[in-house]
Amino acid sequence: MLALIAIGLPAVVMAVLWEKLFFDKIGNGRRHFIEYVCSVLIINVLDLLVVNYVARSSGNLIHKITEYSDFALKYICLSCLFAVGIPYLCRFWKDYVSISIDRTGHSRELPYRWMAVIYAIVLFGLNLVRVFDNNFWGDEAYSIRLAKMSAGEMIQTTAGDVHPPLYYLLLIGAHRLSGGQSWAYHMASILPYGILMVFIMTVIWKRFGKTTALFMVTFASIMNTAVTYNVEVRMYSLAALLMLLAYYGFYLIIVNGKAGAYIFFVLASLGAAYTHYYAMMSVAFFYLALLVMVITKRIKLWKMLAVYLATIIGYMPWFLTMVSTFKRTSEGFWMTGIPKVKDCLSYLFASNKAWYSYMMLALTIVLIIGAVVYEKRVVMIARRTGRIEIRLAEPSAKMRDMSFWLLWGMIAVFGTIVVGEAISVMIRPAFITRYLYPVVAVIWLVFSVAVSRFRHIRKIAAPILLIVTLAVCLPRYVSTCKTERELDRRCKATHEFMEANIGDGDVMLTNVSHLNWTVLSYYMPDVAHTLISAGYEGFEQDVTYWLLWSGDLSESDMDWLDAVGYAATEVYHAGYIGGNNVHIYQMEKEEDVEKEQDAETERDIKGEI
Template sequence: MIALMAFSLFLFISAYNDSFVFDEAYSMAMIQHSYSEIWNITAADVHPPLYYYMLKSFTLLFGNSLLTLRIFSTLGVLGVFMLGMISIRRYFGASVALVFIVIITLLPVTQYLADEIRMYSWTMFFTLANAIAAYKVFRNSTLLNNLVLLLMALCASYTHYYSLMGTATIFGILLFFLIINKRQTGYTIGAIILFIIGYSIWIPELINQVTAVNHSYWITGLTLKDLLLFTYYLFSPKEPTHPYTIFTLPVMAVALSFMLLLIIAIAGVTIKEYKKLNRTKTITALTFMAVFFIPVISAIFISYVMKPIIIPRYMTCLLGCLVLGISILLVELYESGEKRIRTLLLTSIFMLSVLSVARFFSEKQHMEETNKEYYEIEKYFKGKNTEKTVFISTFSACGWLGMLSIMYPSPNNLYLVYSEKKTPVSYKPFKLIEVNTLPKDFDFHYTQSFDENMEQTKINNHFMNGVKADYLIEDSLIQITHPQKFEGKEIYLMKTIHREKEKQ
């Protein structure tokens, strides 16, 4: 019932979200290409192709409306619930399954994963399924169990690189426990060899991507503020890219600090009560949690000594394993019978519920604001030609232009990115074309984004000054999306002067 209610809530959120962000536009643009093109395009990016293949196949069956795309992400969370109701319940008991489903439901980040048109809900599902398959192999290393392990490992690793790191961790831990317990390793070693063969198709692309990351990558260096964000990201009612809405920064800081103190207290109780807990269950719980922490800590270390490669949302790929480990520990602690421990655990669940409800209403308000901006854009283009026209942006606003290409995807439209000099970048999967000369003799919609970045302002001024002798502005829309940071976007309908004179 809890899973059904949560699933219905996530569908409700998806149904009322009519706007989308750039990362979602990227997914929407990707599935417009063929399967072979998807392979080539994502090989030049930073993610494996399985999610895009799955999403494209889903839309071929059910259409590619915004709601359909969001439902596909919600199905990934439903898959996690199914693992809880079937596999986790079978191997760890109904109490663990219940706690697992409750925590997954209440974590504010789950609302985000279930609604966003990205791969993270499915990476959480595949990585958790991979870890549970490894546990089944440890209990009974049959050919069938190892084949399931192989399949889940390939699915996880072809969906996200942090799931690949999770897979490597799972294989390593599984072999370790099989060896020290003197159990059969033949099938498992065979599964690992087949995994390497199966993933070898993608290894050349992985090497190219690693090389590209070593030269340049969009992720910036980790700061103390970033590390703080990692500690509360999973249960924060605020998505880092969103402005503060129903609560202020001090209020949220107090709530998150209290939640962190509760988590620290639970960790302290676990250490204190360790000898009283079931040793096998405790080791099992810590092992599942290790599948989360080993890749994350490794990535943070690499980000410091080599190149930044981690942002908070990548942790969600491994989230299911962390929650399963925590659920096993919480049930063990609760069943110890001590009143103070039960009070601590129930208080933590209550606090998590508060953060979850806060996230829902905060996101609802943010969604209403972004939907309003989306409707303003629709209103601006109403009555204008969006079936055979030209859209132009400067290089600094090409992401915003890419989003417009998704909103108005007519094959007769042109989407041009102006840059004074040729840039060594690929605009795929968007159908953007770079031009290095200013327009002179055709009408177009000029779109730009603005903030306090002086370089971006300089580029925008260069373009507008360069075309003012040949064009006049017939209509415009200016949106301030983040008043605190003076950020926004603009659209101008540019008409050639000579054509307006001909009309007169």
């Protein structure tokens, strides 16, 4: 029955949409039957292609749908996506795509917009297909723990941690709507990424042009950092979206100064500040820019004060918690190292090719400096009597709006790095490169806009840079997908073994901190677990103990077991769960082992007699 629903029901949706979108009159039964049969064939052929060549899942389709509910749900979701998407794409093609042939020049005209939309959908799909796993590392498992709480409990818990609550509220919604499905936790990160893609293909395209939009959807989809955080169950995807919206709101303030621009900027800035503290720090540079705009008479003083006051009022409910967090962090935090400046700079255009990362950053800086120098007329280039003349001049009094906006985007990016490094050096380490991800979206937009502004070079340079970006990043994406599938397979196998063999009354002992912190609570919620090291002696009678060790037992580990009167037998070698390699050992009292060995010897002797 489930197989019939999965294979046949989405086709009904597609047939109905096809009838609605392409026919004015209600058709007869024969046409409906043909539409339905074609829909069944199209949807399931595409599904099989995805299952076999993207998900790399082989075997009997009907059996997998019937026996595995997770697979059935994924298959139905994919079928529904095709059922809805294909009719609307065909309608879009019919209404907006035209191919005309000019007989004089034999030229073809293909609208850029629909090609870019398809390109963006493909990029989004590359990330969407990665949400169907159940492999969560320690920080993700912590997010899921908070998602299972009430909103009040979550706020109290995260107030004692180091992150604001907005993302966790979104995650609570995903948890409750899905009933705790693993894919739904990923959707809390995919959703902001999807909104970002729509924003780019609509607002950014309209405001800054197709070149900017194409670069942005590419960066936001296949950059190394984007591939990670578009699906990771953490707040970085949401923070990047809100950070970019705040930067765009700052642009609106510069170019038109309407009340709506100020409101939009304040709301986006507050959203970023309620999502991540380093996003708040990055947004603060735009507030500093407002002060500069008052000094240079770009905006009026009362508007700046109104923005400041509204932001203070909006953040007041969390302000004391933030102060307490900063104080607690200054006294003690888990970080011990400070990232190198070069690592922070390469992170802005992160890839597995260092030359690409530094090249893109250098191009961004050169383009911004070139734009500012040219617009302020510091350098003037002219062609006179067949010769090219370069003249130096006094800079003009006022920078143009676009250059001012791009320059402050760069200041926010580099300022965040400087402040993070300074805090870590002067107080204590409290900064790692991933905290830059929210503001990375800003430098991507800065680069994309800067390239599109140089009209004479963008027709050649932009396609080349886009192709280079795809050539550098796509192989890493493919490698990441293969690694994720393999790790998810290992995690599933390890988890199934643990569920089958470790009972609710047993106790798991581990020397891996993340396993004890959050991971085991997610995968084995009803089994007690403890973080230990060699020398632990808190054993109880009549309790079965299991060791989840980071590697093979060392000689010192064996000596410790002998001292406490236990023997350990490895029952699962080279397992993997929650981002950690584990070796699973079952512990037994040595006297029990000796009795079992004696009994086995006695049975052997009797067998020989």
